Amino acid sequence: MEDLFLTLAFQAHEKGLELVMDMSPDMPLLLRGDPARLGQILTNLVGNAIKFTHMGEVVLYIDLTSESDNTAILRFRVKDTGIGIPLDRQEKMFDHFTQVDTSHTRQYGGTGLGLAISKQLSEMMGGEIGLISEEGKGSEFWFTVHLEKQERQDNNNPRQSSELSGMRLLLVDDNDSSRKSFMRQMQSWNMKVSETSNGFDAIRMLYKALADNAPFQIAFIDKDMPGLNGEALGRAIKAETRLTHLKMVVLNCSRAELNFEHFQKIGFNAFLAKPFKRSDLKNTLIKHLS
DSSP states (O other), X not given: OHHHHHHHHHHHHHTTOEEEEEEOTTOOSOEESOHHHHHHHHHHHHHHHXXXXXXXXXXXXXXXXXXXXXXXXXXXXXXXXSOOOOHHHHTTTTSTXXXXXXXXXXXXXXXXXXXXXXXXXXXXXXXXXXXXEETTTEEEEEEEXXXXXXXXXXXXXXXOOGGGTTOEEXXXXXXXXXXXXXXXXXXXXXXXXXXXXXXXXXXXXXXXXXHTTOOOSEEEEESOOSSSOHHHHHHHHHTSGGGTTOEEEEEESOSTTOOHHHHHHHTOOEEEESSOOHHHHHHHHHHHHO
């Protein structure tokens, strides 16, 4: 599921959109279902969200709705900051070839059979599908699926990590959805996480932590922030001798567009692409906090 979502990241980054995946940490890891059907629904919904959003973000939320010993019901929500859908068109959006209107179809292209097929596929997996939207303010498409739990659960569970418990981390990212996704995952590992949306606040928080004798051990810093960007913040941190212990990870939406050697010379220890896989996040933290 994470790998599929990462394949869609290129489309979003080409349009300058932030693509975020926020997966509940209590999600069962090994489930049995139809990955092809699930992948087609996600490709349709996320692809449409990217197509009809010209600025802002697309966020995929994955939550565990309920579970028993043998089954789990998952709820997927794809939320965007796009053009939205008029109320009088929403009921027909899952009919074959229904479009928002002809002017939007000419500008963005249509949804074709994608939504109708997504409805059929979700129902075939025991779920349902729907949407919440306001014209001009974006849309949220959601669907549920019923999946079977596998008897064997992975011992190398990326949602559990005793090695990280109690570690102090500072997260600096101007995107609210991205911060919430990071925070939810790292707090599930019992890390002590503080967050801010800008570099100037980050510097104040770093100095306060020193004064409180509770320094941060690692900082995750977004490369592209207004005001004091990631590079400038990294240079400011390394210029302070009392912060030389701090490990720094630069965050960026595109692996290809980042010259990590340049950031290494500044003093950054690692790079993490957004959206991230939970296993990549965990491995990065363990490597630099061990």
